[in-house]
Amino acid sequence: MTTQKLDDMADYQVDLEVDFANEDETGYIWVFLDEAREPERIVPGAVLTLREGEDLAMGQVIDLVPAADGTVVHIELLPGAIEEYQAAIERLTARHA
Amino acid sequence: MTKPIAKLRLEDVIRGTESPEDLVFLLRAGDQDDNLDRLQQQAARLSRRYTLGGVDCYGVSAFAATEESEPWVLATKMDVRRRYYRITSADVTGLRLLPTFAAPHWTVMFSGPDGLEYQAFLDALGDLRENPYWKRTAGRRPR
Numbered sequence: 267m268t269t270q271k272l273d274d275m276a277d278y279q280v281d282l283e284v285d286f287a288n289e290d291e292t293g294y295i296w297v298f299l300d301e302a303r304e305p306e307r308i309v310p311g312a313v314l315t316l317r318e319g320e321d322l323a324m325g326q327v328i329d330l331v332p333a334a335d336g337t338v339v340h341i342e343l344l345p346g347a348i349e350e351y352q353a354a355i356e357r358l359t360a361r362h363a
Numbered sequence: 364m365t366k367p368i369a370k371l372r373l374e375d376v377i378r379g380t381e382s383p384e385d386l387v388f389l390l391r392a393g394d395q396d397d398n399l400d401r402l403q404q405q406a407a408r409l410s411r412r413y414t415l416g417g418v419d420c421y422g423v424s425a426f427a428a429t430e431e432s433e434p435w436v437l438a439t440k441m442d443v444r445r446r447y448y449r450i451t452s453a454d455v456t457g458l459r460l461l462p463t464f465a466a467p468h469w470t471v472m473f474s475g476p477d478g479l480e481y482q483a484f485l486d487a488l489g490d491l492r493e494n495p496y497w498k499r500t501a502g503r504r505p506r
Contacts, residue, residue, distance in 0.1 A: 287424035
């Protein structure tokens, strides 16, 4: 992936805007379900694109927990950089073609 | 009828008697344009879930480190961030710093949903630093 494409990613609409440091007693980061762009996609096991400011990451939904003022979503940050996932998929599809 | 769920008590997840002195706090970075709004949104998120002293509480997360543990924190807890801020408790006098949940997590507390202290906090952040352990940087990390 080119540097230009990486720069362009800042304009992408990710699944969730998060605070990457916002951990709770589980050790996972958390947000409220109603903060998701498409809440119906937020289910345990779902892999999401995450963003905070200039930083992007991949994450996986661990669970959804009822809370006083909504539903809390626990997310585990996945290793590696987000663009590496795309590059890997592109290699896969290119070999398959 | 389902019983309403009460907010959680932040008191219950404060770690003992840890002091912010002699620690550095490694914090959020990002777009300057939306920093104040984003900071207040993140602080308000805490208030939707937790109380402190029986009232809603506002705060944002940070990771603390000693001089020795700073590379490890940057590599393991902050590797998603290309850049970060580094402050001490002396930089944010007037704000409570609470050791919450599992170390090295801390919470920077604000007295309400808005007010001058938010901008004062942003002003205290100083210069952005490059994270040498950003996950797009190749190489071994402290473990």
